[in-house]
Amino acid sequence: MNREGKAFSGEVIIRAITSLHERSNGLGGGFAGYGIYPDHKEDYAFHVLYETEESRKLTKPALEGNYQLIQEEPIPTRQIDAVQNPPLVWRYFLRPRLERRISSVESEEDFVVRTVMEINQKKEGVFVASSGKNMGIFKGVGYPEEIADFYRLEEYRGYLWTAHGRFPTNTPGWWGGAHPFGLLDWSVVHNGEISSYGTNRRYLKNFGYDCAFYTDTEVVTYLFDLLHRKHQMAFPLVANVLAAPLWDEIERMEDKEFYQFLRAVYGSALLNGPFAVIAAHNQAMVGLNDRIKLRPLVAAEWQENLYIASEESAIREVCPDPDRVWAPEAGEPVIGYLR
Amino acid sequence: MAKGKITPEFKILRDMEKCVSCQVCHRVCSNDAHLYDRETGVVTSEDSRCVGCHFCENLCPTGALGIRRNPSEIKLNALWSGRAVEDIARQSATGGVLLTGMGNDRPFPVYFDHLLLNASQVTNPSIDPLREPMELKTYLGGKPDRLEVKEGQTREKVLKSFLSSQIPLETPILFSAMSYGSISLNAVKSLAMAARESGTLWNTGEGGLHPDLYPFGPNLVVQVASGRFGVHKDYLEAGAAIEIKIGQGAKPGIGGHLPGEKVTEEISRTRMIPEGTDALSPAPHHDIYSIEDLKQLIYALKEAVRYRKPVGVKIAAVHNVAPIASGIVRAGADFVVIDGLRGGTGAAPRVIRDHVGIPIELAISVVDQRLREEGQRNRASLIAAGGFRNSADVVKAVALGADAVYVGTAALVALGCHVCQKCYTGKCNWGIATQDPYLTKRLNPQIGARRLVNLLRAWSLEIKEMLGGMGINALESLRGNREQLRAVGLGETDMRILGVKPAGEAW
């Protein structure tokens, strides 16, 4: 991430993720780019994947009903051998029709969340990959560098990029299951397995988030949205919930009552199991490990740039001489804010 | 007609090579099933009096005794079992309701035995509980969705008031409500001492609170049942939480029952009822005829303790348990206790115990599901009760949605009970379900508490092992996590209601 907001080419992230080729198995790769649509800064940019032309036609009324269609077009791609039978990938620039909100209390973001979930749940063969402003998620089945090639990612420029190569273990590789997972302008890439998935999922249901994609990254994304956007918790506090300190540690803390409260109330939001996640939205990038650090995560800084990766080699691939390199502690977030 | 002879249920086998006529069995059996003939110096047995409590077998110094089931001599019949025939014989003779004790013993399906747990491998490392922290701590009580500091409040005040409304538990296993009256004071003392040492809770049941037990208040849940036995202001203040008992799993729809034989002077004083009379609790609370009445009582109790203690409600698992539980949470309860089909009792009509109610596994699943659908699962803690036999049952219950689990029968078995189901006679040889001073002496609370602490410790260690195996290191990540369960040998509908996938199916 370039914390001054200066855009850089997608090539940088492509090079970085390619160096981690051995960590994936070709069944999923993806990228999230921020600041890539400067001409449509105020519009919601939806990236949607369709299995068939039919499903695209059937979805159009749903989109038009809830949104004003500023522009729609297929995402430019190139044909490559490695990517066989890709779905149709389209992007839309939309403005929400606020008169279609279910009540005056529903905020614009809640409206987008609700309508996106409706499409994902109800429409067959349709998947909304990202639904944020001035950002987009590009993903599919293949090695990340192949996906980048497919989406012509080198043509884009943005100030924040994340990437992921998947080695799926729980669900078969499919275009929707690749990372990053997105909602609004959130994108989450994740290395690990959430053993508390069942608990987290049922907790999120209380707040209207329906998990439909059999991938545990989904709960991480929705939890970030719930805690940061809706409950207005700053990222360090979000980290305290997702990777909560041990009860014994809380006993020794100064603000002990607050942390007891936090853990008692948000216990079902605790992410258990090994994980390293990198979450991002328009204003920030956050890297976080589980509380006993069972997955690698390394961070580095060079001038105004912040780098977070599974391995230092990926960082050094694009930044040979960082000012500072460190491994974050278990449960301690690494946060880069847009200045 | 010839008066019917009831076939003895048990046969006492005495190995005469080993029997040394020490007379221990004769001295201890409260049912006089062993007799000593002074002339011959031989001890003999009267099989028809044996209730199968195994106390004599336990004490016999040479192991000469064996208690065996005595198969009924009635011709084998899939419909007319020996018990069915004898029940009719008994009822025709007495015209009375057949009573029984403990929990449902009929072969209805035990869903726990059809659920299996997960373990993490390769993709997710399992966690070693001996070397890594493994947290079983839970807080009981309703929780807000988020921290809200309203006008006129300070953050400190909100936090303090929240924490005082919660009860911390070191382990998710609590001792179920067993009244002083149904069990002896020594048994209650054992539970109280063990609860305090293990950082968990015990429950007064309908018996009121004996003065000797007030010091164990910080680990106590005081029950307000339909008979309101022993309920007065100090009683409400004494405990850490208050539980309104609407029903119990062993006998949904009817109230508690303490036969007059067990109402001694001390019981009479503690419960505030006349000595020697049957203590029959009314079926409903006569001030709760509908949900709004319950809300009124909940808030009346909260007022009485100035909102400083959580107030919860205990119901039996019946057909409509989900909407009932939902209503209870909306009525302001801080915790809801669901007691399933296998819940125990000191005395109940056998026909009600065996045929009314539904299994706890299904009940917890549907209640948890309903509360989540309505977005109010956080507002109250869910405690499951009714037939938990081991730590695996506990883990499965938490995975289905419970915050904690009440154990009753298991605790009594730890104290020596062999589930002979004769609690209502008041002649419990183990000194548990009796008020007879000859018998109550037999339960040394020091030993009893020690055994209960051991039981909780053993189960807690096993739970930690199972959690570690699943790749989880905090109990709150198991709560409602049905992904960690798979079903074997269950039909589609059962799996749907439990919310559990069949074994073999991955994510």
Next chain:
Amino acid sequence: MKKIFIHEEYCMNCRLCEVHCIVQNSKTRNIIKAYKGESPKPISRVLVEEQGYLSFALQCRHCEDAPCLDACITGAMHRDPDRGAVLADEERCVGCWMCIMVCPFGVISRNVEGKRVISKCNLCQGEEIPVCVKNCPNEAIVFEEEK
């Protein structure tokens, strides 16, 4: 010194203490042989006193100021320096029964079938814990330091 203390509230009058005392003081120390084989049958040195539902096991208290020690004419009654117990040397006892007369607890008996000497608890010499204590199912008697 460690002594046997009584918790009468837990005694259930099963008399297993008596049974095990008999076995301990038998020749074979095997319960079946002791009861069925040996003649004369050994006697128990502990006796359970009972009245109504109150009962407790009573044996020699090994008093600090033991009247039986003074009363013994042959010196058969002596104090064991290690454990502080009062022991009776059966070889020296002549059966005068004076100790029985002076014992305030009545815990000495006459072994009339055998050697016509007295019989009394000797705190199970050679055992770490007296067998009556070890085998009491309800810890109604305990072996502890005096408080």
